[in-house]
Amino acid sequence: KPVVGNLIGEGHVNYVLMFNMLTGIRVSVSRCQAKIRRPLTDEDYQAAHKYSFDFAGNELTPSTKYDFKFKDYAPWVFRELREDYFQLDPADYLLSLTAKYILSELGSPGKSGSFFYFSRDYRFIIKTIHHNEHKFLRRILKQYHEHVKSNPHTLLSRFYGLHRVKLPRGRKIHFVIMNNLFPPHKDVHETYDLKGSTVGREYPEEKLEHNPRAVLKDLNWINRGKSLELGPEKRALLTEQIRRDAELLKRLHVMDYSLLVGIHNMVRGNRDNVRRNTLKVFSPDVPILRRKPTMGQSSKGASSPEAIAMRRVVRESDPQALDTEHVAADAGERQYFLFYQDEGGLRATDEANEGMDTIYYLGIIDILTPYNTTKKLEHLWKGLQSDRHKISPVPPEEYADRFFSFMKAIMRGGEGGTRFKSE
Ligand code: ATP
Ligand code: CA
Ligand code: CA
Numbered sequence: 001k002p003v004v005g006n007l008i009g010e011g012h013v014n015y016v017l018m019f020n021m022l023t024g025i026r027v028s029v030s031r032c033q034a035k036i037r038r039p040l041t042d043e044d045y046q047a048a049h050k051y052s053f054d055f056a057g058n059e060l061t062p063s064t065k066y067d068f069k070f071k072d073y074a075p076w077v078f079r080e081l082r083e084d085y086f087q088l089d090p091a092d093y094l095l096s097l098t099a100k101y102i103l104s105e106l107g108s109p110g111k112s113g114s115f116f117y118f119s120r121d122y123r124f125i126i127k128t129i130h131h132n133e134h135k136f137l138r139r140i141l142k143q144y145h146e147h148v149k150s151n152p153h154t155l156l157s158r159f160y161g162l163h164r165v166k167l168p169r170g171r172k173i174h175f176v177i178m179n180n181l182f183p184p185h186k187d188v189h190e191t192y193d194l195k196g197s198t199v200g201r202e203y204p205e206e207k208l209e210h211n212p213r214a215v216l217k218d219l220n221w222i223n224r225g226k227s228l229e230l231g232p233e234k235r236a237l238l239t240e241q242i243r244r245d246a247e248l249l250k251r252l253h254v255m256d257y258s259l260l261v262g263i264h265n266m267v268r269g270n271r272d273n274v275r276r277n278t279l280k281v282f283s284p285d286v287p288i289l290r291r292k293p294t295m296g297q298s299s300k301g302a303s304s305p306e307a308i309a310m311r312r313v314v315r316e317s318d319p320q321a322l323d324t325e326h327v328a329a330d331a332g333e334r335q336y337f338l339f340y341q342d343e344g345g346l347r348a349t350d351e352a353n354e355g356m357d358t359i360y361y362l363g364i365i366d367i368l369t370p371y372n373t374t375k376k377l378e379h380l381w382k383g384l385q386s387d388r389h390k391i392s393p394v395p396p397e398e399y400a401d402r403f404f405s406f407m408k409a410i411m412r413g414g415e416g417g418t419r420f421k422s423e
Pocket of ligand 1: 111112113180215
């Protein structure tokens with residue numbers, strides 16, 4: 001069974017859903033993109049544009065094989081986020097997502113029932129979300145936007161779009177498009193989903209044999225004696241960013257989020273070649289609008305003095321960063337972000353800030369769970385069985401503080417010369 005996901009071809013149960021999601025994105029996003037940029041207004045955060053797709057087609061939508069309705073939420077806000085803060089090239093975004101009309105499906109890795117789909121080039125993730133998460137994201141969109149503005153290097157999930165598909169029999173599916181933290185060109189050898197909670201936060205090590213890429217948790221991290229090997233410079237920067245991000249999440253009253261940590265061992269390299277073996281080329285016979293993308297101005301912040309200076313901070317601290325392995329010619333938007341600019345991630349450094357043989361892929365994910373009645377009940381219930389401060393569902397204030405302390409505690413400068421120990 002492929003590890004990274006199954007390609008969705010015709011006949012797959014979710015083929016029609018995927019097809020409709022991508023058609024909706026292509027049509028709605030290029031529509032917004034074709035207009036001249038204007039400053040955002042308060043209404044833009046609440047906006048929802050409706051599209052109706054059918055075989056006949058109309059002036060807004062092309063003719064399609066399947067009937068469905070599509071909603072594009074806050075298109076102007078997401079456009080600004082993508083272009084000004086997330087450094088995505090508009091044409092590139094649409095092409096990556098929809099040029100080939102094929103995604104790979106990760107199924108439902110979490111308990112929530114959400115589905116995850118990767119764009120073909122593995123850069124973007126589509127995650128189906130619960131109606132509550134959808135309502136919540138709309139409600140906090142302005143604060144999220146503000147945060148991203150003042151924290152260009154935020155570790156929070158980068159949301160590129162929020163949409164809804166409604167199938168004829170009435171099923172409504174909400175989804176977001178976000179950044180895949182893991183790079184397309186590097187094998188991730190270990191993955192941890194860390195919350196700072198220790199109750200039940202363990203993947204059984206004995207099962208790893210059958211599922212070597214399983215996502216490990218807090219207790220696995222602790223029992224294996226792991227740490228984030230970061231020298232003083234990167235440690236300070238990362239700590240400060242996590243602190244700010246956790247502060248926002250606290251203010252928004254969310255909890256249950258985690259720090260996702262992917263670890264690439266440069267000595268081991270890419271010999272497993274997981275993705276390249278899995279993502280075979282597949283060209284379904286589906287119509288693609290061959291309209292020349294009418295795109296706004298290209299992103300400007302990319303070469304801003306600030307971005308360049310930020311890149312330098314890290315580059316200069318590990319001059320050998322480029323020696324060990326082949327470097328992808330174009331690091332894409334990741335090169336503009338402090339924590340994603342070493343091979344798409346953050347290279348480990350020792351106490352002298354010298355590069356080590358590990359690259360971390362880090363981000364704070366699953367940030368749309370408000371502390372509501374369900375979570376409060378879960379807190380009470382789990383609290384009866386275990387220490388009520390160590391369980392996963394605790395109030396947002398406590399959650400954020402515990403999260404931040406845990407992350408601070410797991411960072412440490414690697415001892416000079418120490419290298420990642422291969423198994
Ligand atoms: P639950 O609520 O049960 O925790 P969920 O369905 O909300 O699950 P997430 O916690 O968002 O799902 O993600 C589940 C897993 O999917 C993560 O542990 C991680 O392995 C992978 N994943 C999620 N988001 C990303 C991302 N942006 N980049 C790479 N991998 C991701
Ligand atoms: Ca989660
Ligand atoms: Ca969740």
